[in-house]
Amino acid sequence: MSDSEEDSQDRQLKIVVVGDGACGKTSLATRFAQEAFGKQYKQTIGLDFFLKRISLPGNLNVTLQVWDIGGQTIGGKMLDKYVYGAHGVLLVYDITNYQSFENLEDWFSLVKKANEENDIQPVVSLIGNKVDLEHMRTVKADKHQRFCQENSLISQFVSAKTGDSVFLCFQRVAAEILGVKLNKAEIEQSQRVVKADIVNYSQDTVARTVNPPRSSMCVLQ
Numbered sequence: 001m002s003d004s005e006e007d008s009q010d011r012q013l014k015i016v017v018v019g020d021g022a023c024g025k026t027s028l029a030t031r032f033a034q035e036a037f038g039k040q041y042k043q044t045i046g047l048d049f050f051l052k053r054i055s056l057p058g059n060l061n062v063t064l065q066v067w068d069i070g071g072q073t074i075g076g077k078m079l080d081k082y083v084y085g086a087h088g089v090l091l092v093y094d095i096t097n098y099q100s101f102e103n104l105e106d107w108f109s110l111v112k113k114a115n116e117e118n119d120i121q122p123v124v125s126l127i128g129n130k131v132d133l134e135h136m137r138t139v140k141a142d143k144h145q146r147f148c149q150e151n152s153l154i155s156q157f158v159s160a161k162t163g164d165s166v167f168l169c170f171q172r173v174a175a176e177i178l179g180v181k182l183n184k185a186e187i188e189q190s191q192r193v194v195k196a197d198i199v200n201y202s203q204d205t206v207a208r209t210v211n212p213p214r215s216s217m218c219v220l221q
């Protein structure tokens with residue numbers, strides 16, 4: 001394949017989302033890939049897949065293959081296989097559930113173990129989800145930051161419910177994997193677009209039959 005043919009194809013990145021049951025992994029993936037959120041909890045059995053194409057600076061199109069791993073797989077035999085070969089990993093916990101933060105040690109160890117024989121290690125990001133429930137927070141932000149510093153992780157706080165910083169957290173991981181630098185303006189733009197989505201979201205809940213307004217999230221540059 002010539003260079004130009006190769007360039008014209010999207011790169012595919014495997015992004016694995018792990019963490020305790022009910023911390024919001026499916027909600028995060030659904031918010032990112034489908035711009036939707038469901039209040040009802042439906043446990044993921046095994047895993048689910050989502051695909052989403054994004055653009056990074058420099059006209060770089062990337063398709064993210066999001067592997068949403070059920071929280072109950074932690075004791076199972078398949079987990080290693082799901083995590084193997086990931087380019088990026090989102091370690092998700094619920095900021096209102098201290099246990100979900102403590103259990104990240106186990107999730108992180110499994111991720112490292114599954115990839116220990118690979119030449120390239122995945123880019124890992126620590127995601128504190130449910131920041132819309134700030135008043136119920138039980139995991140202090142400095143604990144989160146310390147975990148990131150000690151393990152060289154990308155730090156991110158999000159809300160799958162409101163959409164706050166959800167696009168940005170996937171975008172940052174993809175950019176880091178591909179060695180693309182996001183400048184301040186690009187980061188702010190992603191955040192701003194997501195915030196615009198929040199306003200639309202609350203209107204949608206009032207009139208559920210109305211199609212959600214198209215987000216301009218895909219128009220990043």
Ligand SMILES: Nc1nc2c(ncn2[C@@H]2O[C@H](COP(=O)(O)OP(=O)(O)OP(=O)(O)O)[C@@H](O)[C@H]2O)c(=O)[nH]1
Nearest residue numbers: 021022023024025026027039041044071130160161
């Ligand atoms: N308030 C709030 N609730 C959330 C948020 N994200 C998820 N939830 C709720 O938390 C519950 C669990 O969310 P899921 O996305 O199903 O959790 P999960 O981590 O995929 O769970 P497993 O499938 O068991 O691994 C659901 O009731 C969601 O509506 C958030 O950002 N804020």
